[in-house]
Amino acid sequence: MAARKQNSTYTSNEKYIVECDLTYAVNKIGGRWKILIISKLEKGKMRFGELKKEFPYITERMLTLQLRALEQDGLVKRTVYAEVPPRVEYELTEMAAAFGPIFQQLSEWGGKHRKSVN
Amino acid sequence: MAARKQNSTYTSNEKYIVECDLTYAVNKIGGRWKILIISKLEKGKMRFGELKKEFPYITERMLTLQLRALEQDGLVKRTVYAEVPPRVEYELTEMAAAFGPIFQQLSEWGGKHRKSVN
DNA sequence: TGGGGTACTAACAAAAGTGTAAGTAATGGC
């Protein structure tokens, strides 16, 4: 999320890579927690604290960062209720819901092939 | 590929994450170049040098690393011919070929949604 | 003898990603 140097090969490569629709899509769900978060949210709205409980070792910082990134990318909608203590709910956008069947297939792939290599 | 400390939260999380078939699958194709390499190889066998030319800014080191990882994961088959100068060919395994239709869909997702968010 | 071609490898450096630990605001209930 931080500003990047604009002249590095790292950045050139990133630009090149994002031009491809496929890598563009994969980048959206990259990172350690995003796919897991999306999977959980497929079942419906969840509060920050509920999501946190789903992942035993995630830190609040990480969860916040990932949710913010997902929001930025238009995959998650964030609703804040003006209450105390605060209540914030997260839900998938249509765009993210479209990942459903794809995730299903990826998951099947994982299930089928994880045994074949040790 | 380097040895990791076995006691970090980073590692605990990784273990947890890999237990999920979905993230297991996504991890196989994670990283900057793997999907692109697989895409190219879908068209057929390629030599190291040919692959290199496909990606304007990839370094030899990166290409080697990614190919080795793919080989490790059983996604790519590497064939060395005993010639001078050396000739090495890479091709997808069945396991990797099974990604074909999934990549197709991800690519469509990318094409459809990249306009909606700037 | 020396250069060209191919597919690498090694040591190092920069960048990004992830985790740790502590602290914040707001308000209702005791």
Next chain:
DNA sequence: GCCATTACTTACACTTTTGTTAGTACCCCA
């Protein structure tokens, strides 16, 4: 007044990923 609750934020440290640069082996051919 003080504490608990929730959803964060901040500053820092560590780990992994990616890139830079230089070098290797091998044999053929001029």
